[in-house]
Amino acid sequence: MSTCLDSILAEIDAGAAAARDRLINWLRIPSISAQPAHAADCLRAADWAREHLAAIGFRAEIRPTAGHPCVVAHHPGTGGKAPHLLFYGHYDVQPADPLSLWRSPPFEPAIMEGPHGPRVVARGAVDDKGQVAMWLEALRAWHVVAGGPPCPVTVLLEGEEEVGSPSLDAFLAANRAELKADVAVISDTGMWDIATPAITTRLRGMVYAQIDLFAASRDLHSGLYGGAALNPINALTRILGELQDADGRIQIPGFYEGIQPVSNVQAAEWAALGFDEAAFLGEIGLKTPAGERGRGALERLWARPTADLNGIWGGYTGEGGKTVIAAEAHAKLSCRLVPGQDPQKVAAGIRQFVMDRLPPDARAEVSILNTTPGIEVPADSPWVQAARGALAAEYGRPAVLVGSGGSIPVVESLKRLLGLDSLLVGFGLNDDQVHSPNEKFELTCLHKGARSHARMLAAFAGR
Amino acid sequence: MSTCLDSILAEIDAGAAAARDRLINWLRIPSISAQPAHAADCLRAADWAREHLAAIGFRAEIRPTAGHPCVVAHHPGTGGKAPHLLFYGHYDVQPADPLSLWRSPPFEPAIMEGPHGPRVVARGAVDDKGQVAMWLEALRAWHVVAGGPPCPVTVLLEGEEEVGSPSLDAFLAANRAELKADVAVISDTGMWDIATPAITTRLRGMVYAQIDLFAASRDLHSGLYGGAALNPINALTRILGELQDADGRIQIPGFYEGIQPVSNVQAAEWAALGFDEAAFLGEIGLKTPAGERGRGALERLWARPTADLNGIWGGYTGEGGKTVIAAEAHAKLSCRLVPGQDPQKVAAGIRQFVMDRLPPDARAEVSILNTTPGIEVPADSPWVQAARGALAAEYGRPAVLVGSGGSIPVVESLKRLLGLDSLLVGFGLNDDQVHSPNEKFELTCLHKGARSHARMLAAFAGR
Structure with a gap:
């Protein structure tokens, strides 16, 4: 000195x-x-x-x-x-x-x-x-x-x-x-x-998307049309329910392309930090790590991408019941990105993921609200x-x-x-x-x- | 006379x-x-x-x-x-x-x-x-x-x-x-x-259910918790996305129990009515019959049960984006029932369907708002x-x-x-x-x- x-x-x-x-x-x-x-x-x-x-x-x-x-x-x-x-x-x-x-x-x-x-x-x-x-x-x-x-x-x-x-x-x-x-x-x-x-x-970076699904030209009576008319809320859950597989792997096409594995040196350094995930989750009332199976806690939080639905809405959401088949359904999806992922490719992948699963008679709009690289x-x-x-x-x-x-x-x-x-x-x-x-x-x-x-x-x- | x-x-x-x-x-x-x-x-x-x-x-x-x-x-x-x-x-x-x-x-x-x-x-x-x-x-x-x-x-x-x-x-x-x-x-x-x-x-009768899913004790920042904390909206879409299989068969346990097939006489009578499903759907901007594959239009509308999501909501639903992992997610589900189905058993089946698919750390409440037999x-x-x-x-x-x-x-x-x-x-x-x-x-x-x-x-x- x-x-x-x-x-x-x-x-x-x-x-x-x-x-x-x-x-x-x-x-x-x-x-x-x-x-x-x-x-x-x-x-x-x-x-x-x-x-x-x-x-x-x-x-x-x-x-x-x-x-x-x-x-x-x-x-x-x-x-x-x-x-x-x-x-x-x-x-x-x-x-x-x-x-x-x-x-x-x-x-x-x-x-x-x-x-x-x-x-x-x-x-x-x-x-x-x-x-x-x-x-x-x-x-x-x-x-x-x-x-x-x-x-x-x-x-x-x-x-x-x-x-x-x-x-x-x-x-x-x-x-x-x-x-x-x-x-x-x-x-x-x-x-x-x-x-x-x-x-x-x-x-981490981000791709933020809004997904809008449209079916019939108006809201329908679920008694008169149930069994004949496409229900866009059912369709939306069916599509988005496939975002992750049973191991937490995100199914958006090409999603993981370009991601480099965390180096051994880096992994060892993170392991040495002794991060207490149980305590981290315990503070918010949770016990079981979500995300990709087989990855360390800090790797999942810092070095792996996510696909979280930040909002979903459609149909009747008030008190009690209304027997409506809605004309549309909506969701907001954000993917946290890590270095190596190309936000534009992820955005295109989200669009393709939805279109690949779109049932007949449904129309989807996928709007990208934000893209930032990791x-x-x-x-x-x-x-x-x-x-x-x-x-x-x-x-x-x-x-x-x-x-x-x-x-x-x-x-x-x-x-x-x-x-x-x-x-x-x-x-x-x-x-x-x-x-x-x-x-x-x-x-x-x-x-x-x-x-x-x-x-x-x-x-x-x-x- | x-x-x-x-x-x-x-x-x-x-x-x-x-x-x-x-x-x-x-x-x-x-x-x-x-x-x-x-x-x-x-x-x-x-x-x-x-x-x-x-x-x-x-x-x-x-x-x-x-x-x-x-x-x-x-x-x-x-x-x-x-x-x-x-x-x-x-x-x-x-x-x-x-x-x-x-x-x-x-x-x-x-x-x-x-x-x-x-x-x-x-x-x-x-x-x-x-x-x-x-x-x-x-x-x-x-x-x-x-x-x-x-x-x-x-x-x-x-x-x-x-x-x-x-x-x-x-x-x-x-x-x-x-x-x-x-x-x-x-x-x-x-x-x-x-x-x-x-x-x-x-x-048709009905079982109307509200499904409430709860995860963390509060809304979370999707950057800080994404990859570690369960997202109840993802979980809800994953659960409800499985309501129907690829053929439109409803997957609620025991759902079809007790349903008698439509008699040949009845089926012939309905066929003779010459119901124009294309026109029926065309009026509401649709083309492709939804519901169970391989069933006639009137059978699907009159003699087969349904499982329609009438509403869904959770997280951020306003303009633009908010990077939140919500603490809860909700849906309203109505099943139109046909004669032979026991509404109480269907209600129990809905509850079991949800519980069978509940990920760790999620808590579900299934409230039955209405039951009426077909x-x-x-x-x-x-x-x-x-x-x-x-x-x-x-x-x-x-x-x-x-x-x-x-x-x-x-x-x-x-x-x-x-x-x-x-x-x-x-x-x-x-x-x-x-x-x-x-x-x-x-x-x-x-x-x-x-x-x-x-x-x-x-x-x-x-x-």
């Missing part, structure tokens, strides 16, 4: 209380992107970040979008041209309701004692202001001690992540040249546990290697490479529009109550996260 | 215009049982019938129920004690909306010319005031010419048929002794066509034979024995509570617009229906 890094880490240690207070000030701003009444608060929260960045040597601006603005900031770094890092985060937060379940007001940050020491409780504490604050503090320490980060840094903060980032793609596309970088660094994920840092190297950051990429080294130094144990069963849309946007891989290093914990009342962030995570980011900056720059 | 019957038929012919006017007066009363604002009209319509019956020698009363009253009337007959006939009908009508689709006001009966001559257009024209009027006119003619019907007659008119007869069972049970008879005569069904009378000898009146019963003879005399061709795919709940109630078989002889036509705007009844059906009832009274009494 260089003397310089030592000094930077010491600066972070010495400034921990001030860092906490800066975060608390940011958290006081109710930057709820979903609620128009909070538009001015969103702008205030953006400006808070702009000021913070300007104060530590960044050329920082608020930049308009069709919705809430972005903050873009640049620093040339102190050590030459490469690598160029793009830090992404978001300053907007989820709505706070139901307010009655909060033990302290969501926008009056409270320091409370927990099993891991003090924590800050507020809406946005971990998602994502607290996690952004970690790297803002790391950049501040580098500024104070070394006059700036060791490599060029661009910061991009958006204000619409919690409402699905409707303006982000256009913003990225319009500012492609300015946002050019070598890798994106994002802290919006979690640790494995309080003592074990994690890098998220896999995200994403994997190779474990041997220099960014992952550098981050692992930095995290190991901070935590005294190796960072684990984990997957996420969900998607982080910005990762796909950054790849598609800017050609950037993302390094996902987050410091949240499972019990942080993301999107729920009493959201919190451990101050030890804030502190060690800032130190980790300071170390990663050094490692990326080869210091 | 006896001279007496000749005179009675001549009396009906001579009084046709008066009979039409009497019906028109009854149709002017908007006795809509579903609408509380029309409660007084229901009472007026009941009283109209009571007066009519009193005028032709019946001891007639309005009798209260928990809802709209019944009319009960008795005549000892002129020819001894047997057989004792119970005429059932209803004086209430469906609501008339949508009013804008009526070509004449629904409660201002209009005489319009059609391909079969004049018809009366009004709500209730055929269902059921016009069909009740036929036998009231037959009884009137017997009264005028012969001093009363040739055998004891009880009349029961209810005022809640169009709202599901909620008070009828209690009324039958409470008046069992008074309503004792040998057979019930009901005119609330149809002819095969304008020239061909029909006796409905088969009605009903068959033997073609060789004396009542059917007598009616066939009378109808053949009137129409110059044999009456056909038809089935109905639906249920007529009163038939089951009369059987269960009074032990009575029902003779279903109706004079409606397929295009009568029952329950729809511009409901009509052909005056030729009113007239020949009255003559047919007069003839049947003679035949029942052995005259």
Whole structure:
């Protein structure tokens, strides 16, 4: 470890209380992107970040979008041209309701004692202001001690992540040249546990489809027509009931094409995590793993695709009975995808799966509402290697490479529009109550996260 | 034919215009049982019938129920004690909306010319005031010419048929002794066509079930849990998708137990009807018969049971996509039953069918909302034979024995509570617009229906 890094880490240690207070000030701003009444608060929260960045040597601006603005900031770094890092985060937060379940007001940050020491409780504490604050503090320490980060840094903060980032793609596309970088660094994920840092190297993608089945030209009396007229609800269950075979294998044509098996190294690492699936399922009242037979729990959650019906409807759904043969029936189907699967081919496969099973007299429409590929950051990429080294130094144990069963849309946007891989290093914990009342962030995570980011900056720059 | 019957038929012919006017007066009363604002009209319509019956020698009363009253009337007959006939009908009508689709006001009966001559257009024209009027006119003619019907007659008119007869069972049970008879005569069904009378000898019954499937203790994020947690909508489609095999055979255990094959005589009679299934399906935009493979169209509609999903729902059903794994999923299933099937066994079979296919971690509730057996009146019963003879005399061709795919709940109630078989002889036509705007009844059906009832009274009494 260089003397310089030592000094930077010491600066972070010495400034921990001030860092906490800066975060608390940011958290006081109710930057709820979903609620128009909070538009001015969103702008205030953006400006808070702009000021913070300007104060530590960044050329920082608020930049308009069709919705809430972005903050873009640049620093040339102190050590030459490469690598160029793009830090992404978001300053907007989820709505706070139901307010009655909060033990302290969501926008009056409270320091409370927990099993891991003090924590800050507020809406946005971990998602994502607290996690952004970690790297803002790391950049501040580098500024104070070394006059700036060791490599060029661009910061991009958006204000619409919690409402699905409707303006982000256009913003990225319009500012492609300015946002050019070598890798994106994002802290919006979690640790494995309080003592074990994690890098998220896999995200599942998605194909979301709506299936509409039509039969007779009107609803029919089931007495007069039952036994002669096609029932589209029966037909729909018959079709969709074949989505999985008895072993949980998904029957959509070509569905598994392109999926690489999980490497032995990866499989061994996941096995070593000792994930307790019984406890995971027990929390939601279940006992028996669903999904493909013969696959490990984390493989099923992180590295295998799914086909889940998210909704189904048709016919009479009120109290009591109505003897109707409906004219139509509907379902929503989402497939979580893993790297290697081509979303367009999966979409075509869903359509073919339905058409192959369509009975005479039924007409089907399959509408694709969304396609996103699964994403994997190779474990041997220099960014992952550098981050692992930095995290190991901070935590005294190796960072684990984990997957996420969900998607982080910005990762796909950054790849598609800017050609950037993302390094996902987050410091949240499972019990942080993301999107729920009493959201919190451990101050030890804030502190060690800032130190980790300071170390990663050094490692990326080869210091 | 006896001279007496000749005179009675001549009396009906001579009084046709008066009979039409009497019906028109009854149709002017908007006795809509579903609408509380029309409660007084229901009472007026009941009283109209009571007066009519009193005028032709019946001891007639309005009798209260928990809802709209019944009319009960008795005549000892002129020819001894047997057989004792119970005429059932209803004086209430469906609501008339949508009013804008009526070509004449629904409660201002209009005489319009059609391909079969004049018809009366009004709500209730055929269902059921016009069909009740036929036998009231037959009884009137017997009264005028012969001093009363040739055998004891009880009349029961209810005022809640169009709202599901909620008070009828209690009324039958409470008046069992008074309503004792040998057979019930009901005119609330149809002819095969304008020239061909029909006796409905088969009605399908029903088991109506709601199936509720439960999995996790709450809705889940499909990214975080997809591949580990049971999806109850997938499970429900998997279960219900197996309701029928590839040949349309219903897979509920024991489902077909007790069903007798249709007799060759019956099958030949149905075949001779020349039912045009292509036209039947074409009217509703379909081409391909559903149901059991290898069975005739009328057999499937009248003599084979069904398993139709009448409704299904679960998860997200709004616009766009939501990536939720729902905690529960639901369906409504009705099985139309045929004679021989035991509704309780079918209900148990439905429960077993679901439980046999229930995946681990799923919990199912199967609620039976309704059970009614299928009903068959033997073609060789004396009542059917007598009616066939009378109808053949009137129409110059044999009456056909038809089935109905639906249920007529009163038939089951009369059987269960009074032990009575029902003779279903109706004079409606397929295009009568029952329950729809511009409901009509052909005056030729009113007239020949009255003559047919007069003839049947003679035949029942052995005259």
